[in-house]
Amino acid sequence: MLTLFARILKVLNSEASPWQIGWAIGLGLLAGLLPFGILTLLIILLVCLFTVNLATFILVWGLCSGLMFIFGDSLEALTWQYAQSPALLQLLAQSETLQMLHLHHTLVLGAFVLGMLLLVPVAWLGTILVKQYRGRVMSKLQQWKVVQMLKASKLVQLYENLN
Amino acid sequence: MIRKSGWLIFLAMLAAILALVYLFLGTAIRLGMVYTLEKAAGAEVNISNVSVSLAPIALNISELQITDNAKPSHNTISFANAKAAIEVWPALLGYYVIDDLSVDGLAYGTERSSPGKVFRGPNADPADKVDLQQLLLLDLPNADELLARADLKTVARGEELQQLAKNQQQVLKDLQSQLPDKAKLEQIQAQIKALTDSKIENPADLASKAAELKELQDTLRAERDKLKAVQQQLSQSRQQLQQAVSAVREASSSDWKKLQDLANIGEGGLAPISQILLGDFWGERIGQLEAVYRLAKPYIPANLPNSDEVPDPEIVMPNRILPLPSQPYPDFWIKNARVNWLIGGGEALIELRDITAQHDIINAATRFNAQVTGLPQLSLLKLDGDFAVLEQMVTNVNWQLQGINVDSMDIGRGETLLQLASAKLSTTGKLNLVNNQVKQQAQLVLQQPEFNASDNKYIQQLATLLNQQAEIPLNLNATGLISAPDVSIRSPLDKLLADAVMGEAKAKIAALQSDLRSKLDTKLQQQLGGQSEWLSMLNQQDSAAESMEGNIEQMLNAKLAGVKDQAKDKLKDKLRDRLGGGGG
Structure with missing residues (x-):
């Protein structure tokens, strides 16, 4: 828990631009919602090729995968209900590329649509929040005794050394 | 904006992911299978190990046991080992096409090392069963x-x-x-x-x-x-x-x-004696087929006309394939399967072809056949049939069994227990299953039967008489809902048995008959x-x-x-x- 908190702080206080962190949150969310497959690999490739913050991406990916254990069944049922449109089914049947992405699987389709809808707003919101944090909260937070204690703890120092 | 070492990082991550998948995919599949099978069977499911091999891509499942929810100390189905080789291209497209499936050590009703948990009780309510004792009390209704x-x-x-x-x-x-x-x-x-x-x-x-x-x-x-x-x-x-x-x-x-x-x-006489004795027993045997239906049901396309009168609790699949208008492959398709079944102390080999729930896509029905000879408990078994889900789910099975040594079997319970100590059984028959409606006809012959009876004098008379018979032929018909079929069992011996066992009942029946006739005649005169x-x-x-x-x-x-x-x-x-x- 402490390591996680320290990791978040480290990223927030790092030189990484707010946009890099924002997109890492958005793409981490998209990767986390999706069941593991070719789409996940494509997202990882994107994250690697562009200077998206890797630590944030992995953190959000892990958190959102956990959330899918809770909400996965509902999302699957919802997709099954709304994805019966003949035009959509025809489109999915025609393209082998879409089938390779497993978009004819209910959970993949539902998670992909939801992830794509949330991607830009979450990335934008993440960017704004990081900017706000750095502008207003960071200097005050550095002065908190808890934070200073945390930064002085052996575990965090060990973590920072490893990075 | 572009990370120069991006490809390197990607390849490193990919390698790490593949290593993780290779290490943990087996466990993930095992957990997924246990979750799904427990939902379908309503009782504890155990799988000791699931591993994945890469060339060819194959799945190995070791020691699967599905607890019998009516008898938790035993399994309904268990097997020692199963191996499935998966085709790569259909798998990339998201379809599960298995070239060869082999199941070894499949057994029905084996004893478990410890009783399994039961999540959903058996459907048959013991209170609904016919009580032989009550029937033998001959509490006839009055005129x-x-x-x-x-x-x-x-x-x-x-x-x-x-x-x-x-x-x-x-x-x-x-x-x-x-x-x-x-x-x-x-x-x-x-x-x-x-x-x-x-x-x-x-x-x-x-x-x-x-x-x-x-x-x-x-x-x-x-x-x-x-x-x-x-x-x-x-x-x-x-x-x-x-x-x-x-x-x-x-x-x-x-x-x-x-x-x-x-x-x-x-x-x-009263109702045919063989119906009283064996009706429940056969009904329960057919009812066990429902477990198979429940297992198959989640994989059957949802657009089939649903004839169920009583809605079953819905089993939610973790991920489903959308019903595309033209699919290159069925959702799942096992092209060839070989099952090694432990039965009656010996082994039987069953071969199956084209197992799927979307027969219209492959334009063929699932076919199966089995032939077993020379088992210690069975001299001949022939079984063949087909199964297809088109507009309805239709299954046809024909069987011929000869010289089965019947193990000790209890009919009735308590004071009315009649025990079949030993006999040889031969049977031929056919079964037709349309969705969950069963229609079955079978001819059974029990040869050299030996019955033991409880203290009830009717049962003792019955056992003596049955032991005198060299052969007991039975015609078994069952129709209706698979979980509660209407079973009719008739034997040419019914009259003989009824005459002997129901001797005392005769006088009561005759009295009732004359009383009824006179009352009806009076009514006629009045009118x-x-x-x-x-x-x-x-x-x-x-x-x-x-x-x-x-x-x-x-x-x-x-x-x-x-x-x-x-x-x-x-x-x-x-x-x-x-x-x-x-x-x-």
Whole structure:
């Protein structure tokens, strides 16, 4: 828990631009919602090729995968209900590329649509929040005794050394 | 914006992911399978290990056990090892096409090392089972009870008859008023007589009398027409009443048949003894097929017409494939499967082809066959059949088994326990399953049976008699819902067994039969009472009308002829006088 908190702080206080962190949150969310497959690999490739913050991406990916254990069944049922449109089914049947992405699987389709809808707003919101944090909260937070204690703890120092 | 070492990081991550997948995919699949199978079977499922091999991509499952939810100390199905080789390209497209599947050590009803958890109870409610003891107590219903339950037609037809008779009484009253008045007829008769007896003086007198006679004749004709109408009405009434009376008699004989069925005394015995003994047992065996149906149901396309009357608790799949209009492969398709089944202390090899739930895509049905010989407990087993999900889920199975050594089997329980200690069983049969509706026909022969009985004297008599038989042939039919089929079991020995075991029951049945017959006869008499008098009264009225009609006809013909003859005679006399006077 402490390591996680320290990791978040480290990223927030790092030189990484707010946009890099924002997109890492958005793409981490998209990767986390999706069941593991070719789409996940494509997202990882994107994250690697562009200077998206890797630590944030992995953190959000892990958190959102956990959330899918809770909400996965509902999302699957919802997709099954709304994805019966003949035009959509025809489109999915025609393209082998879409089938390779497993978009004819209910959970993949539902998670992909939801992830794509949330991607830009979450990335934008993440960017704004990081900017706000750095502008207003960071200097005050550095002065908190808890934070200073945390930064002085052996575990965090060990973590920072490893990075 | 572009990370220069991006590809390197990606490849490193990919390698790490593949390593993780290789290490943990087996565990993930194992957890997924346990979750899904437990939902379908309603009881604990154990899988000791699932591993994945890469070339060719194959899945190995070791030691799978599905707990029997009716008997948690045993498994419904278990196997030692299963291997499935998956085709890569369909898997990339998201379809599970398995080239070869082999299952070794498949067994049914093996004992578990520790009892499994049960999440959903067995469907059969023990309270609904037929209690042999109760049947043998011979608590026959009494005649009044049966008459009340039978919804007798005799009463309904009798009431109709009484209503008809009441209506006819009114009609008859009206008819009497329409009948020609006797006094009037007598008066006409007297007038005619006076006319015909009177002497005709001259042609004018003849003409006036003829006119008078014609008038009387017209009156008589009108009376005759009225009489004919009355006669017709009487005949109709009589016919209707006769029909109603015979309807009451027919209803009475059909009621008698119905009462015999209700009291089960038609063939001189109670329900066939083999039905009482084996009905439940066979029903439970067929009911076990439902476990297979439940396992298969989540994989069957949802667009099939659902004929289930009772909705089952829905099993939610973690991920489903959308019903695309043209799929290159079915959602899952096992091209060849080989199952090594542990049965009766030996082994059987079963081969299956094209296992899927979307037979329209591969344009073939799932076929299976098995042939086993030389097992210690079985001399021959042949089984073949097909299975297809098209507009409905249809399964056909034919089987032939010979010389099965039957292990000890309990029929009934407690005081009415009848134990089949040993026997050899041969059976042929066929089973047709359409969705969850079963239709099954089988012929069974138990050879050299040995039965042990409990202390119940009926059961002891039964066991002695059964032990004397070299063969016990049985015809087993089952129809209806697979979880609760209507089972009918008949044997040519039924009558013999019923006569021997139900000896004491015979007297009670005979007494009930005579009581029922006399009560039904009384009912018949009550319904028919008075109606025969009515019929004879109608007959009397009819004959009275007939004699009246004869009288009128006579008056119309005979008297009219007399007047004419008299006129003719008179004319002749006049002519003769003139001619005689001229010639003389």
